[in-house]
Amino acid sequence: MAGVSTQTVSRVINDRPDVSPQTRANVKKVILDLGYSPNTIARSLSRGRTNTLGVVGFGLKYFGPSSVLTGIERKANELGFSIILTLCEQFEGGDTDQVLLQLSAQQVEGIIWAIPGFIDSLDPSRMVKEKLTIPIVYLNRDCLNSSVVVSMDNRSGGYIATEHLFEQGYHKIGIITGPKTWWEANERLIGWREVMREKNFTDIDDLIFEGNWEAESGDRGFQTLKSKNPDLDAIFVSNDQMSLGVIHAANRMGISIPDKFGIVGFDDLPESSFYIPPLSTVKQDAKKLGALAVTRLVEWIESESDQECDTQEKNLVSPELIIRQSSVREKALISHT
Template sequence: MATIKDVAKHAGVSTSTVSHVLNKTRFVSEDISVRVQAAVKELNYAPSALARSLKVNHTRTFGMLVTTSTNPFFGEVVKGVERRCYQQGYNLILCNTEGDVERMHSNLDTLLQKRVDGLLLMCSEVEGKEFDLFTRHQPVPTVVMDWGPIDFPSDKIQDNSHHGGYLATRHLIEQGHKKIGCLTGPLDKLPAQQRLSGFVQAMEEAGLEINKDWIVSGSFECEGGEIAFNKLYERGPLPTALFVCNDMMAMGVINTAHKKGLSVPEDLSIVGYDDIKLAKYITPSLTTIHQPKHRLGQQAVDTLLDKIQSKRESNQVIQLEPTLVERDSVKQLQ
């Protein structure tokens, strides 16, 4: 493999001249530039990204820790992150944590050993826990995305989950529903807590009774919706409508209700949350709360770049606002 010294020797110039030609850091005559470029092409020389990163003290690489999940929400956010990294000339190293704190620390060790310029965290297993991510390493600029440690000192990009829960429940009320239940995500997770609090606020404002038997928690997966709905079904008479705190759970509910001979929305109206791409294509298509997933990913990258370039020490919280998307899973009552 050719080195910069080989290129310099072949072109009859110094190594610093080769560097200036390749990096455009100083004026070099056209004749010499042509000779250097010809030598680079003939010797098939490729500059060492590692050597350059050591010299300039940055790698133009970000690391991202994300919880592995069947929920397409994560994939859609990661797509936004990858696209923005590409647009800004950065590489992305993606690590799945598998919901395991030990694996998260192992991945973190690997990323920091590779000298990433910054970190993006979207791993729910560390949420609400007090610990220092950088016990064994020098801290690097970090952005927490939606899910993640609440008390961790970093920039944060968050969905306004309380308002989203409020919008979902308010829509059901406006369609004439008074008997409304809520299938939440795991209540040790902040998004689930906030979506439930939004549900409670909308119900209280409307003067409607909150039946505790109609509030059931589950995991943010299809199976979580299935299990939660089965628990609700066993408790007796059903509400006319449910706010289900994410789309994956909502799909599990629709499938389970169908197996029990119930029709959505004729027998049971449902509003989901996230607006994953599949929500539009299931039957019935799902009325849901839209999270700007691509913008969440892009904003996280932009915030991380701002943190690095401005060298600011203060941390900021950026909140993205959800919106209601009306489809076919809610019946209007007279």
């Protein structure tokens, strides 16, 4: 190029051995002077590796998905991968195939499918998936076909939350779930169901309210459940936002928490400890989840061995119960009616 040679430069840039020290130093200086930076695009083309990952997400409206994305980005960066981000906020059926194809055309080396699992699935069609040879790691969903899935253990989350409420002396525990089309919502429901079965509850349908993740539906849920079950004295709420709605409604109706009514949420938003009363909740470490997904994906990519992933792996990350005031009856210092 400028100083001395042509693709000795390449050797210098990639730290290859066979360049004499002085040449190397020389080239480096010229590079610096020129502010030269290698064209990654061209490199990718010739090397056949892009060091790029595709991430398909479902909007960043909620705290969880945002944290997951943060975890993904941080880890990818750490491992030397760039992220191409695509968001699918709406359910435009079949559209998902398009996204996958596009990402594939961009030569990403792997894809993280961070769209929450749905019953009436928003999945890429099998046809496209089979045509694509790119590794895909799925996040927070069921593990249907042979595929690698990384999930929060929502079921056990539901279980420990409900169990905790019983332990605190509450007797009849309802649940406000997320939309039942969501896999995560269902898993949390199943966890709750398990406890209820152990406690020999039958006929529990009236204890279930399907919310929509928004605070407003928690409010409605509380009213509905309480009117159907006057003796209801606690609810496991499937996320913290709806929990806020529940607190709101209880407050309006003069039902004091946690004395008369217990609540455990799910997520552990940063502000959950500042609700009134501070919310007990199941904490998901979403960043860790995202990081784990990347780790798995990169492992897969690096294991050049084209061992197709029949592994049908499922990696579960355990949530943790955070106990605050909304579910702890004895000696509750608050109570401001």
